[in-house]
Amino acid sequence: MQRYSYSVCASSFSSDYTTDYLVIPNISTTFAPLEPAKPLHNAQIGGSFFYYTYMKTSFAKPYSSPEQIVQVLKSRGMLIKDEHRVENYLMNIGYHRLSAYIYPFYKRPKSELVLKEGITFEQVLTLYRFDKKLRILLFNEIEKIEVAIRSVLANVGCQELGDKFWITKLEYFANADKFNQTLAIIDKELASSKEDYIEDFRQNFIEDYPPAWMITEVLSFGNLNYIYSNIASNQLMKRIAGYFGLKPQVFVSWLTVLANLRNMCCHHARVWNRDFMLNPAEPKKTKNAWIDTSKTDKKRIYYRLCIIRYFLSSVSPNNNFNEKLSELLSDFPTVDIAAMGFCKEWENEDLWK
Numbered sequence: 001m002q003r004y005s006y007s008v009c010a011s012s013f014s015s016d017y018t019t020d021y022l023v024i025p026n027i028s029t030t031f032a033p034l035e036p037a038k039p040l041h042n043a044q045i046g047g048s049f050f051y052y053t054y055m056k057t058s059f060a061k062p063y064s065s066p067e068q069i070v071q072v073l074k075s076r077g078m079l080i081k082d083e084h085r086v087e088n089y090l091m092n093i094g095y096h097r098l099s100a101y102i103y104p105f106y107k108r109p110k111s112e113l114v115l116k117e118g119i120t121f122e123q124v125l126t127l128y129r130f131d132k133k134l135r136i137l138l139f140n141e142i143e144k145i146e147v148a149i150r151s152v153l154a155n156v157g158c159q160e161l162g163d164k165f166w167i168t169k170l171e172y173f174a175n176a177d178k179f180n181q182t183l184a185i186i187d188k189e190l191a192s193s194k195e196d197y198i199e200d201f202r203q204n205f206i207e208d209y210p211p212a213w214m215i216t217e218v219l220s221f222g223n224l225n226y227i228y229s230n231i232a233s234n235q236l237m238k239r240i241a242g243y244f245g246l247k248p249q250v251f252v253s254w255l256t257v258l259a260n261l262r263n264m265c266c267h268h269a270r271v272w273n274r275d276f277m278l279n280p281a282e283p284k285k286t287k288n289a290w291i292d293t294s295k296t297d298k299k300r301i302y303y304r305l306c307i308i309r310y311f312l313s314s315v316s317p318n319n320n321f322n323e324k325l326s327e328l329l330s331d332f333p334t335v336d337i338a339a340m341g342f343c344k345e346w347e348n349e350d351l352w353k
Contacts, residue, residue, distance in 0.1 A: 066090035245287030253281035300341025
């Protein structure tokens with residue numbers, strides 16, 4: 001058994017995990033007051049601080065077969081017409097994955113694991129299928145943005161600096177350590193790349209590295225953001241972000257958010273009602289139409305849908321993302337879009353017109 005101690009602020013500690021599906025293991029806590037808070041200059045420190053001790057235990061929950069899980073779900077109140085069919089779904093999808101889509105149908109308190117009256121397995125499958133189609137839609141639209149960012153980063157960088165090899169030269173970056181980390185990644189990606197254009201460059205040219213427009217094609221979305229955030233020239237950073245109608249700080253934040261969302265879509269993670277950890281930066285002024293954020297939860301998927309729509313206004317001005325989204329929502333009318341962060345009359349926002 002291992003023990004981990006953390007110092008946490010009592011006023012910010014919360015045990016409410018109902019928003020995002022989470023199972024908490026047995027926890028033993030020891031609270032001990034530290035020394036009294038002292039004023040910092042003329043500011044009075046508010047709140048008390050405690051030691052929080054987390055006790056790890058052995059995972060004792062046994063494995064349950066699909067057949068056993070069907071009986072458990074029935075005991076919790078789920079209506080199942082064809083048990084064999086449900087067993088097949090549990091075998092091919094897995095109860096662990098499906099449990100996140102069952103969770104919204106539990107009565108409160110959720111910890112009692114009693115389903116609301118009349119809940120069927122079909123309702124769970126509908127929610128699962130909706131989330132799957134939503135991920136596919138998101139991935140397709142993020143791909144357009146990612147491809148554009150690769151090209152704009154290379155093009156604008158070459159134009160502004162007058163050097164087609166700028167991405168692999170320290171002189172153009174602010175932090176040497178970050179640059180060296182990026183260069184190590186570039187070396188690794190180039191060494192493992194089987195792309196024809198990389199092979200051709202190795203065989204026919206004397207330079208150690210290919211030009212920027214080749215480099216950007218072998219790097220991940222996250223690596224591109226890392227390169228951008230380390231550019232020394234403020235003017236170059238502004239030109240790249242400005243192409244997408246954003247300021248550099250917001251551009252970096254939104255790229256981080258989209259890279260995270262893209263990875264979730266790639267790994268088939270639940271996104272429809274997730275309470276995302278990353279909190280996107282808020283633009284104070286935008287070049288293109290934006291939303292009224294005073295009534296929007298920035299950690300819900302709706303805000304990320306708005307970010308995608310905003311990028312697409314520059315990348316693909318005549319895009320029909322709004323129509324695709326509306327069609328998806330109309331195909332699944334039982335899905336609670338409020339849980340996704342949608343505000344009332346969202347379609348009337350200038351961004352979505």
